Amino acid sequence: MVVFIEADEALRAARDLQETLGRVLFKRELGVGIGIHTGLLVEGLLGGQNVRFYDVIGDTVNTAERIEKVANAGEIWISEETRINLANKVVNDQKQVTVKGKDQPIQVYLVS
DSSP states (O other): OOOOSSHHHHHHHHHHHHHHHHHHHHHTTOOOOEEEOOSOOEEEEEEOSSOEEEEEESHHHHHHHHHHHHOOTTOEEEEHHHHHHOSSOOOSEEEEEOOTTOSSOEEEEEEO
16 A cells, blocks of 8 residues: 555556556466545554554545455556546546445546
């Protein structure tokens, strides 16, 4: 998982990751799917007196992870919130998916 300030930056990184990892993983008959969601989150040091670690938590993090789960190898799926925040709103396909933690299906978009 990676956190970005801008949706365009996140999508650029996802495309670069797909291109770079795709070549390596394809040789081993593997692949990676990516999910991107935009929203607020909580970040910082978590833990107690003896164990501390930096993490990000919240609904945005959970939703991104659940979008990633619907992505097949080589695919990048983004949420409606991410699509709205992109400078170039090009998408190839869209669908509604039911994900854990949401009462209603969410709209996701396949990008190339």
